[in-house]
Amino acid sequence: MRLEDFPEEIQPFIIPSHEGELIYRCLGCDREYGIENLLYTCSDCGGVLLIFDRNFDRLKKISGRLWQKIFDYRKMLSIPGLKGIYRYHEFIGPTIPLDEVIYLGEGHTPIVEANDFLQKEVGVRFYFKNDGQNPSASFKDRGMASALSYINFLVKRGYVSDVLAICASTGDTSASAALYASFLQPHVKSAVLLPHKKVTPQQLSQPLGSGAAVFEIPGVFDDCMKIVEALSENYNVALLNSKNAWRILGQESYSYEIAQDLEYDLENKVIVVPIGNAGNITAVISGFIKFFETGIIESLPKILGVQSTHANPVCRYYSEADAGKREFVPITVKPSVAQAAMIGNPVSMPRVIHLVELYNKISARQNVFFVEVEEQLIMDCQILANRNGHIACTHGGESLAGLIEARNRKIIGNNDIAVVDSTAHAIKFSGFQEMYFAQNFPKEYQISPDPDFINTPVYVHPKDLKKIPASGRPLHGKDFEEFVKRISEEIAKDLGLKKVEKL
Ligand SMILES: *Cc1c(COP(=O)(O)O)cnc(C)c1O
Ligand SMILES: [Zn+2]
Numbered sequence: 001m002r003l004e005d006f007p008e009e010i011q012p013f014i015i016p017s018h019e020g021e022l023i024y025r026c027l028g029c030d031r032e033y034g035i036e037n038l039l040y041t042c043s044d045c046g047g048v049l050l051i052f053d054r055n056f057d058r059l060k061k062i063s064g065r066l067w068q069k070i071f072d073y074r075k076m077l078s079i080p081g082l083k084g085i086y087r088y089h090e091f092i093g094p095t096i097p098l099d100e101v102i103y104l105g106e107g108h109t110p111i112v113e114a115n116d117f118l119q120k121e122v123g124v125r126f127y128f129k130n131d132g133q134n135p136s137a138s139f140k141d142r143g144m145a146s147a148l149s150y151i152n153f154l155v156k157r158g159y160v161s162d163v164l165a166i167c168a169s170t171g172d173t174s175a176s177a178a179l180y181a182s183f184l185q186p187h188v189k190s191a192v193l194l195p196h197k198k199v200t201p202q203q204l205s206q207p208l209g210s211g212a213a214v215f216e217i218p219g220v221f222d223d224c225m226k227i228v229e230a231l232s233e234n235y236n237v238a239l240l241n242s243k244n245a246w247r248i249l250g251q252e253s254y255s256y257e258i259a260q261d262l263e264y265d266l267e268n269k270v271i272v273v274p275i276g277n278a279g280n281i282t283a284v285i286s287g288f289i290k291f292f293e294t295g296i297i298e299s300l301p302k303i304l305g306v307q308s309t310h311a312n313p314v315c316r317y318y319s320e321a322d323a324g325k326r327e328f329v330p331i332t333v334k335p336s337v338a339q340a341a342m343i344g345n346p347v348s349m350p351r352v353i354h355l356v357e358l359y360n361k362i363s364a365r366q367n368v369f370f371v372e373v374e375e376q377l378i379m380d381c382q383i384l385a386n387r388n389g390h391i392a393c394t395h396g397g398e399s400l401a402g403l404i405e406a407r408n409r410k411i412i413g414n415n416d417i418a419v420v421d422s423t424a425h426a427i428k429f430s431g432f433q434e435m436y437f438a439q440n441f442p443k444e445y446q447i448s449p450d451p452d453f454i455n456t457p458v459y460v461h462p463k464d465l466k467k468i469p470a471s472g473r474p475l476h477g478k479d480f481e482e483f484v485k486r487i488s489e490e491i492a493k494d495l496g497l498k499k500v501e502k503l
Pocket of ligand 1: 138139140172173242274275276277278279280281340341393395423424
């Protein structure tokens with residue numbers, strides 16, 4: 001819709017004004033830094049940074065109700081800079097001009113309610129939010145759209161040139177970084193570091209296809225992360241891991257979309273997210289706080305963070321009930337089907353600690369919870385979900401497993417409604433499904449397939465059938481008729497089909 005066709009009271013707000021004053025703030029010592037430079041950690045204390053808007057209070061002058069209308073009307077626009085995560089421009093990047101926003105179709109992924117069967121199985125009303133329906137098939141595109149829009153802004157202003165964007169990845173960050181960087185070539189090039197054999201073939205193909213320099217490193221993600229940190233400290237590169245606070249800003253869109261799709265009613269809602277490097281849960285919490293503080297939502301949903309027992313440093317930290325006694329200890333991870341979350345030393349841990357405390361305080365009760373789940377349940381839940389109309393990845397299975405665990409532990413009540421994060425598309429992780437169906441999971445995973453779930457293709461080739469077609473050698477006449485007849489008989493027999501009575 002064209003701007004002049006919007007209601008008059010909405011028109012002045014549709015195109016964002018650029019009144020934000022963004023700064024980096026260190027969570028360790030509160031020191032602030034300007035955003036003209038790419039920064040990742042505080043040069044004083046080494047703490048992680050978050051981006052704050054010094055002029056945030058101006059957003060509170062607009063009523064929550066009006067904000068809701070602004071976002072709802074913006075849905076009808078055809079301006080690329082407001083179509084994706086920047087629909088919430090004032091909350092995501094209020095200094096980035098619209099024509100410097102990089103939009104590759106990210107965001108606004110659907111929430112899909114589970115069918116009756118699945119809701120009964122799980123015992124809770126719930127939706128999946130399909131973040132695998134982003135351009136590179138994971139939620140990471142939200143943060144990359146933000147980080148690369150910012151880099152584009154720096155390039156256009158002449159603050160930087162010939163950027164080499166670099167990241168360590170469990171597979172999805174690199175796919176996303178390479179995709180967004182390739183859009184900005186030749187100004188931006190990308191290099192990605194992956195733990196050798198710890199990403200799926202699909203994930204490996206993505207940065208290769210986007211033309212990134214791809215390095216495979218012995219070890220696990222935590223090792224790659226240290227190398228990338230060393231590179232970003234010693235060389236002139238742009239770090240695209242979620243240590244980069246711009247990633248967090250973009251990922252906050254996940255919360256804004258849920259709010260909008262639920263018509264801004266977050267009463268009795270539970271948001272379930274898997275945790276790896278903890279950038280995602282940081283962003284989700286931060287996003288809901290901003291919408292709450294501006295009156296766009298009137299209640300804060302419960303947040304449920306989920307980890308596998310094979311990669312559970314955050315759950316271990318919070319398993320100590322006495323906040324004063326909690327101590328963060330990085331762990332050594334074991335193989336997990338939630339492979340993109342196989343991280344023992346999450347970079348965003350200080351952000352999580354900071355935001356969980358704040359969120360619980362604003363909520364005036366405990367409102368962030370953590371549960372850990374077995375690999376077996378993760379895999380079973382993924383397959384169960386996908387046998388009921390979903391496209392959940394293994395991390396979506398992990399989220400669903402967490403929901404079941406939280407219901408069993410009475411963290412979630414009968415009237416709660418959950419939105420479960422499927423962080424990537426099922427096909428990125430189809431190798432785990434293959435191992436499940438072929439019953440050849442290496443034993444470290446501790447997964448034994450449920451026979452009811454195993455599904456393998458049937459090769460239809462009756463022994464008495466002499467002639468079969470091959471590529472370049474089609475069958476003709478009687479031979480072809482015989483082939484069609486015999487094969488269809490075999491399939492009918494296998495499926496137990498009844499013959500139709502011919503009149
Ligand atoms: C990155 C990733 C995660 C973990 O998110 P963090 O922000 O690292 O906690 C979970 N699932 C998928 C599919 C991912 O790519
Ligand atoms: Zn500091």
